[in-house]
Amino acid sequence: MKRLLVSFLTLCLLAACSSISPAPTPTVVFDTDLDHLQPDLPIFREPLIESQRSILTAMDDATVYRIEFAIDEDLIHVEGKEIVFYTNREDESLSNIQFRLFPNILGGTMEVRDLLVDGKPVTPSYGLENSLMTVPLESPLAVGQSIRLEMEFSLEVPTDVELNYGVLASYEGVLTLAHAYPVIPVYNDEGWNAELPPQAGDLTFNDAAFYLVTVTAPKDLMIVASGLESAPVTTGRQQVLNVAIGPARDFFLAASDDYEVVSQQVGEVTINSYAPKSLQEQNQAALTAAARAMKTFSEQYTPYPYTEFDIVVTPTLALGIEYPGATAIAERILLGEYGEQTSAYLESTTVHEVAHQWFYNLVGNDQLDEPWLDESLAQYVTWQYYELNFGAGAADGFEQSLLGRWARVENAPIPIGQPVAAYEGREYGAIVYGRGAFFFEALKNKMGAPAFDAFLRDYAVTFAWENASTEELKLLAEKHCNCDLTPLFEEWVY
Numbered sequence: 001m002k003r004l005l006v007s008f009l010t011l012c013l014l015a016a017c018s019s020i021s022p023a024p025t026p027t028v029v030f031d032t033d034l035d036h037l038q039p040d041l042p043i044f045r046e047p048l049i050e051s052q053r054s055i056l057t058a059m060d061d062a063t064v065y066r067i068e069f070a071i072d073e074d075l076i077h078v079e080g081k082e083i084v085f086y087t088n089r090e091d092e093s094l095s096n097i098q099f100r101l102f103p104n105i106l107g108g109t110m111e112v113r114d115l116l117v118d119g120k121p122v123t124p125s126y127g128l129e130n131s132l133m134t135v136p137l138e139s140p141l142a143v144g145q146s147i148r149l150e151m152e153f154s155l156e157v158p159t160d161v162e163l164n165y166g167v168l169a170s171y172e173g174v175l176t177l178a179h180a181y182p183v184i185p186v187y188n189d190e191g192w193n194a195e196l197p198p199q200a201g202d203l204t205f206n207d208a209a210f211y212l213v214t215v216t217a218p219k220d221l222m223i224v225a226s227g228l229e230s231a232p233v234t235t236g237r238q239q240v241l242n243v244a245i246g247p248a249r250d251f252f253l254a255a256s257d258d259y260e261v262v263s264q265q266v267g268e269v270t271i272n273s274y275a276p277k278s279l280q281e282q283n284q285a286a287l288t289a290a291a292r293a294m295k296t297f298s299e300q301y302t303p304y305p306y307t308e309f310d311i312v313v314t315p316t317l318a319l320g321i322e323y324p325g326a327t328a329i330a331e332r333i334l335l336g337e338y339g340e341q342t343s344a345y346l347e348s349t350t351v352h353e354v355a356h357q358w359f360y361n362l363v364g365n366d367q368l369d370e371p372w373l374d375e376s377l378a379q380y381v382t383w384q385y386y387e388l389n390f391g392a393g394a395a396d397g398f399e400q401s402l403l404g405r406w407a408r409v410e411n412a413p414i415p416i417g418q419p420v421a422a423y424e425g426r427e428y429g430a431i432v433y434g435r436g437a438f439f440f441e442a443l444k445n446k447m448g449a450p451a452f453d454a455f456l457r458d459y460a461v462t463f464a465w466e467n468a469s470t471e472e473l474k475l476l477a478e479k480h481c482n483c484d485l486t487p488l489f490e491e492w493v494y
């Protein structure tokens with residue numbers, strides 16, 4: 001295998017990158033022995049802020065994905081290669097490894113070929129409408145034992161935004177590659193967590209992993225991705241760039257030839273916001289909100305872990321969608337679909353998505369079975385953001401929007417802790433995004449503000465890069481208030 005050297009050169013020094021300026025252009029060169037990719041490689045240091053870098057040794061057996069995407073000029077076809085270094089970190093041996101092929105249920109297609117396990121050809125089997133690929137192992141993978149999986153894949157991206165908010169789409173000149181590579185789901189007491197996701201809600205439940213990604217694309221595209229991107233190298237009509245990120249729950253990429261970027265520095269973090277050239281005033285507003293949220297949540301809970309955060313405006317049908325180190329924001333908000341409410345929607349959506357960097361990416365949860373853990377909490381801390389930054393009046397304004405959501409089901413006391421699939425029609429949005437925030441308010445009133453704040457900070461730190469469950473959240477809260485929260489959970493959650 002080829003040897004590549006890992007080196008990051010950050011060309012943009014902190015002082016030079018403040019306010020409206022081009023995105024920083026670090027040079028990412030992979031120079032790593034592809035037989036021994038692991039999280040404690042130097043290449044994974046630069047995307048993390050200094051205080052977080054010790055996590056690289058602590059997580060040295062986490063999964064590493066080495067991915068190559070070659071994006072066609074049509075922005076629809078993508079050829080991929082993937083090498084996965086996987087160590088069994090479960091408490092039992094594994095007879096197979098599963099991968100999700102999400103494009104097959106997102107209106108596109110993904111075909112995997114030339115699958116190798118430790119260099120030997122293997123024939124996988126498929127299920128869940130071809131969105132699940134099971135890779136049999138010659139002999140069970142013992143706890144602590146590692147394997148290397150290798151494959152090539154072809155991806156055809158849907159040209160509409162019909163399914164799952166258009167997370168994976170080539171639409172109106174914007175390519176969004178979400179869940180666009182074969183990814184290993186969480187394995188826990190349920191075994192491999194793989195199911196067909198409903199149309200509402202998020203798709204994934206992944207462990208935090210490490211990503212080294214090379215992207216080849218038409219040269220006129222501006223590429224926005226989870227992690228730290230290198231400056232593109234252009235040859236003829238193509239550009240090549242490298243991206244590194246980890247720990248992270250997923251890898252996301254968006255591209256357009258019409259993006260303009262504005263950037264702002266918050267401590268060690270560079271925040272970039274990418275929007276169409278005609279929407280730069282709104283783009284600046286999104287950047288300002290994200291910077292304020294980044295500062296607020298870093299102080300309240302624990303620092304944002306990465307040196308970069310990207311906002312990217314896309315044609316998604318959701319208001320916004322969270323990814324590690326990045327978020328998509330719906331173009332229709334910037335275009336003024338909400339009239340006088342445009343700036344309020346833009347700010348609250350941006351802040352909500354920034355909050356997911358703590359509750360979804362840093363602290364993971366089963367987004368299909370326990371969506372309240374990240375969604376209701378993101379709504380609650382957005383409410384807190386208004387209170388902390390602008391005082392009671394602004395917080396009341398956001399509270400009204402939460403009440404408005406809950407009122408869509410006549411304020412029915414439907415439990416907030418159900419799987420996405422258990423909610424019908426408007427219930428998911430009304431309960432998980434409306435009522436759910438009021439549960440945290442009730443919890444704060446029950447525990448007392450100091451104990452509640454300490455609990456939420458502890459939750460972010462204790463479960464950092466792990467997965468939390470409803471019961472674990474409850475136990476931790478009970479530890480902080482030294483009280484029995486079962487009646488409160490029965491009233492709101494179960």
Ligand SMILES: [Zn+2]
Pocket residue numbers: 322352353356374375378
């Ligand atoms: Zn959300």
